[in-house]
Amino acid sequence: MNIRGRALGCAAVAVALLAAAAGCGADAGGDGEIVVSVWDDGREESSIDVAARDFEKAHPDLTVTVQKNPFDQHLQALRRQLGAGRAPDVAMTVVGYGESGTVRALADKGLLADLGESPWAGRLPDTVAGAVGDGSEVYAFPVDSMAIGIVAKKGTDVPGTYTSMLTACRDAGRDGKTAFALGGHENSKMPHIVGFALAASTVYADDPGYGDKRLRDEVTFAGSDGWEQAVARFGEMRDAGCFGENAAGTTREATARALGDGDALMAVTPTVTLPLWQAAAPDAEFVMAPFPGDDDPDRVLVPAGASSGLVVPAKASDAGPGKQFVDFYAKHRARYAEIDGAVPALPDDGGGPRAPGYAAALEPYLRDGRTAPIMDQQWPNPELIARFDSGLVEMLTGRAEPADVLESMDAVWTSEAP
Incomplete structure (x- = not known):
């Protein structure tokens, strides 16, 4: 079951309703390490954990460290980390506006890298594009929908x-x-x-x-x-x-x-x-x-609409590995969505379901x-x-x-x- 979601605002509500306590902010990794910062959804293993292992197998020169924090702490700290230049290499956040740590709010402050050259960026549905970009640049890969x-x-x-x-x-x-x-x-x-x-x-x-x-x-x-x-x-x-x-x-x-x-x-x-x-x-x-x-x-x-997204900081000394990880996750999004019990925000080419089974209506x-x-x-x-x-x-x-x-x-x- 997927418990990603919006805690403030909506699609904001979901993880705030379920967030657990513990942890604090993440700093970027050193040479050969990618730090991916996400909120703790209460499960022992989520799709991000699986993607980290898969990515390491495909890129043996890189190590992925997944850091998890309670939703509120994660989102509140993200803007401070991005502005201070000590951010993770990749971070999960909420798409659109809604509060200071969401995709469009961070992008308006120039804190996110443009992912518009990624292979998935040209296939964003109109209903999603405005939540992850401003019409000229794309700032997040939309992970799941709600x-x-x-x-x-x-x-x-x-x-x-x-x-x-x-x-x-x-x-x-x-x-x-x-x-x-x-x-x-x-x-x-x-x-x-x-x-x-x-x-x-x-x-x-x-x-x-x-x-x-x-x-x-x-x-x-x-x-x-x-x-x-x-x-x-x-x-x-x-x-x-x-x-x-x-x-x-x-x-x-x-x-x-x-x-x-x-x-x-x-x-x-x-x-x-x-x-x-x-x-x-x-x-x-x-x-x-x-x-x-x-x-x-x-x-x-x-x-x-889309719920959460993966972003790469604009101030990263080398955004390449972070973008690689995001593109890797995007390529295998159908598999990772299945692990989370979610529905991908970017539909696959096979015309798969757009709502979870329990929401078939x-x-x-x-x-x-x-x-x-x-x-x-x-x-x-x-x-x-x-x-x-x-x-x-x-x-x-x-x-x-x-x-x-x-x-x-x-x-x-x-x-x-x-």
């Missing part, structure tokens, strides 16, 4: 329309259950995932290019019919009892227990967070379904392009996702209205990473 939907135990009656979802929330409450496990406690990073799922079928159903327009400062959040509708619907879900009375103070661990114990029926989550729910109910079989953000099935879109949406972006990948200022998340938590407690949330986001908007 999508947002509803996770539930197999056999759960998942609603298919927005209206039926509100009805299901009320029915669950009458039965003493909570329809959606949701944790609004500090650093849970779960409310904005619901917000993304709603906005996919409002903002991006009406205007697929909204994110690019926001980057060009042609539109705002407040005053956008789609965003106003999305956040208002979050309030309607709250009023229908979808999240339970104490959601604002619930931790992500408690949400997992609630879903595992059957006290909650579903959760809105990225595909890469399956291990969180599985750990709470090891004997249960979980599946994922599209989130019904609208009553019109033609308007229901699935937020999806999302496959038609991903294959037919019925998707929206992972929204914070286009939000350069890290404060934006924090404002969105905290604003939705305040809505849970009745301390904010939809307009307050959107105006707060506009107030900190910047079209470049600070």
